[in-house]
Amino acid sequence: MTSRLFAAAAIAAALAASGCNKSDNANSTPAQPAEAAKKAGNQTIADALDKNGRFYQAAHAAGLDSTLAGPGPYTVLVPKDEAFASVQGALAEPAKPENRAELTRVLTYHILPGTVLIDDLGKAVDNGKGKALVQTMNGQTLTATKEGGKVVLTDTSGGKATIVEGDQQRSNGVVQYVDAVLAPSADKGAAKK
Structure with missing residues (x-):
């Protein structure tokens, strides 16, 4: 556990050293420079997502669409x-009310506090000697690495998602599209490690 905390602190320091601004969050997720945020216009993450898309439908069913329309900043791995x-x-049947808690747990694993660009992740991986821990909104971490020049995020069970399209900046953060659904640990205590 101590090595994980040390690694997280080292990644935060690496991101700060690479010129990223830190957000006010205690977990030291990098934030997007204000000038770049201005270029994003007034469209929020929620406004920009495809309303017929599976991620938006799940976020809406979980009540997270209002969060993604809020001030942020957030990085959403869609x-x-x-x-x-x-x-x-729960993700297969997001409309069922009994799935809301599980939907929220899984979807918040796809949301990072602050604005994290692909280049930020790449620099953190480089500075972390091949990998970086990334804090999610549900309190658990993802491990960022590079494969074939692309950033890959690995979940707690070893599942991998590659960022295939990204840095879509919005007024309240950024959207990074990934090629897989990431799964948080089923252990409720894992969020505190």
């Missing part, structure tokens, strides 16, 4: 619709 083809459980 799985492409094709990535939902193999999911089971």
Whole structure:
């Protein structure tokens, strides 16, 4: 546990040293420079997402669409619709009210506090000697690495998602599209590690 905290602190320091601004969050997620945020216009993350897309429909069912319309800043890892083809459980049937808690747990694993650009992740991986821990809004971490020049995020069970399209800046953050759905740890205590 101590090595994980040390690694997280080292990544935060690496991001800060690479010229990223830190957000006011205690977890030291990098924030987007204000000038770049101005270029994003007035459209929020929620406004920009495809309303017919699987991620937006799940976020709406969980009540997270209002969060993604809020001030942020957030970085949202949006799985492409094709990535939902193999999911089971709450994500397969987001409209069921009994799935709301699980939807929230999974979807907040796809949201990072602050604005994190692909270049930020790449620099953190380089400064972390090949990997970087990334804090999510549900309190758990993802591990960022590079494969074939692309940033890959690995979940707690070893599942991987590659950022396939990204840095879509919005007024309240940024959207990064990934090719897989990431799964947080089922252990409720894992968020505190």
